[in-house]
Amino acid sequence: MKETTTYSSFDWKSNPAPLAIVMWDFSWLMNHYPTGSFENFDVCLDGLVTRGYDAVRLDCFPQLIADSDTDRAQESYFHKKSGMARELWQNPYSIHSRPRESLIEILEGCRKRDIKYGLSSWFLSHGTGRSEQFSGAASLVRAWNETLAFIDDHGLLENVLYVDLLNEYPLWNGFVWMKNELARIGGQDAFQCDDEKRNEPPADLALGRWQGYNQEQRDFYNAFINDSIAGVKKEWPDLKVFACETCDYAVPWSDTDRSNFDVMDIHLWFCYHKGFHEYTRYFERLHTRENDHEYTALNAAVKKYWIECRDELISWMDDEIGQRAGVAKKHGVPIGNTEGWGPINWEEHPYLDWDFAKDAARVAVSLARKHGYDFICSTNFVHPQFPGVWNDIEWHREITKMIRQPILP
Numbered sequence: 386m387k388e389t390t391t392y393s394s395f396d397w398k399s400n401p402a403p404l405a406i407v408m409w410d411f412s413w414l415m416n417h418y419p420t421g422s423f424e425n426f427d428v429c430l431d432g433l434v435t436r437g438y439d440a441v442r443l444d445c446f447p448q449l450i451a452d453s454d455t456d457r458a459q460e461s462y463f464h465k466k467s468g469m470a471r472e473l474w475q476n477p478y479s480i481h482s483r484p485r486e487s488l489i490e491i492l493e494g495c496r497k498r499d500i501k502y503g504l505s506s507w508f509l510s511h512g513t514g515r516s517e518q519f520s521g522a523a524s525l526v527r528a529w530n531e532t533l534a535f536i537d538d539h540g541l542l543e544n545v546l547y548v549d550l551l552n553e554y555p556l557w558n559g560f561v562w563m564k565n566e567l568a569r570i571g572g573q574d575a576f577q578c579d580d581e582k583r584n585e586p587p588a589d590l591a592l593g594r595w596q597g598y599n600q601e602q603r604d605f606y607n608a609f610i611n612d613s614i615a616g617v618k619k620e621w622p623d624l625k626v627f628a629c630e631t632c633d634y635a636v637p638w639s640d641t642d643r644s645n646f647d648v649m650d651i652h653l654w655f656c657y658h659k660g661f662h663e664y665t666r667y668f669e670r671l672h673t674r675e676n677d678h679e680y681t682a683l684n685a686a687v688k689k690y691w692i693e694c695r696d697e698l699i700s701w702m703d704d705e706i707g708q709r710a711g712v713a714k715k716h717g718v719p720i721g722n723t724e725g726w727g728p729i730n731w732e733e734h735p736y737l738d739w740d741f742a743k744d745a746a747r748v749a750v751s752l753a754r755k756h757g758y759d760f761i762c763s764t765n766f767v768h769p770q771f772p773g774v775w776n777d778i779e780w781h782r783e784i785t786k787m788i789r790q791p792i793l794p
Contacts, residue, residue: 401791409441474768489539
């Protein structure tokens with residue numbers, strides 16, 4: 386067992402107000418190059434403080450920091466870009482990175498500014514093939530334990546909020562072995578169905594009426610994540626460990642066994658509302674990002690539905706947040722949302738604006754506070770490569786002030 390002498394667990398119960406958290410996925414490393422949106426970590430972190438954020442969920446790349454099953458970790462990687470299509474989050478060019486050096490630099494920058502951080506992982510290869518070199522829960526556990534030891538060796542575990550083992554488990558992450566095992570258990574038909582429906586909205590967020598995975602698959606992904614959590618907790622008992630979640634046709638969020646979860650973070654957006662996505666055709670027109678031919682019509686449809694059906698949307702969001710908060714209360718764990726609240730995928734474009742995303746935050750933040758959320762995002766686009774959001778400093782201050790107001794007993 387790891388001797389826990391250099392850090393202590395964040396005291397959620399004594400925290401007087403929710404944390405205003407941003408999601409910085411792999412963009413912070415994949416865009417860390419001259420002229421990149423994360424070229425200068427100090428400038429970006431100062432930007433978070435200026436905007437009122439006090440926490441960040443950060444991809445810490447265990448697949449690049451730790452040794453794989455077959456190869457040693459490297460100090461530098463070359464990330465090959467496939468094609469030249471525009472990217473919202475990943476590297477727009479083929480680049481080199483130095484993940485170990487960069488991780489310590491950005492965590493030290495957070496500590497200097499007293500920005501708390503949740504350690505997360507999308508576990509993507511980013512053109513290196515590394516994600517395919519890990520297999521089984523024991524391999525994931527080892528990758529995380531080595532990464533946490535590396536961070537601990539630099540005395541940087543003290544500001545850790547939690548460890549989020551795999552992004553939006555079991556769906557949107559790059560742990561290839563787990564995906565292949567789910568396909569093997571379910572048969573090829575189930576795997577193809579999974580692929581085809583991944584860009585479609587959930588049939589019923591709360592009840593999961595359409596069950597894309599069979600019972601054996603659900604038993605597998607629940608056992609895998611709980612075994613992984615237990616393996617990391619064995620070495621790091623003072624850390625809070627879990628996996629963040631979303632849902633789709635194949636995996637309703639209510640099917641997850643959270644018996645080992647120390648935290649809950651279940652991502653939620655207004656565009657999941659059935660009437661919203663059917664009227665705007667959001668998933669067809671934008672989410673797959675095949676082209677931008679209908680962006681003008683989409684933007685107009687979003688504005689119209691948001692105005693005309695606002696009360697219905699707010700009632701729906703209130704109920705969804707309340708259900709998640711109820712599960713967290715049942716398990717006695719902190720809950721928050723690091724990705725929400727309007728659109729999932731949006732982008733800087735001449736025919737798209739950010740009005741919906743910004744106003745959705747005003748509504749959802751108020752509801753999240755009402756239901757006792759412990760950490761709350763404004764939107765999942767708080768990255769410098771989205772200037773329509775990043776540069777609106779007054780909006781950020783408005784939202785983070787709302788988030789960080791103490792909640793009275």
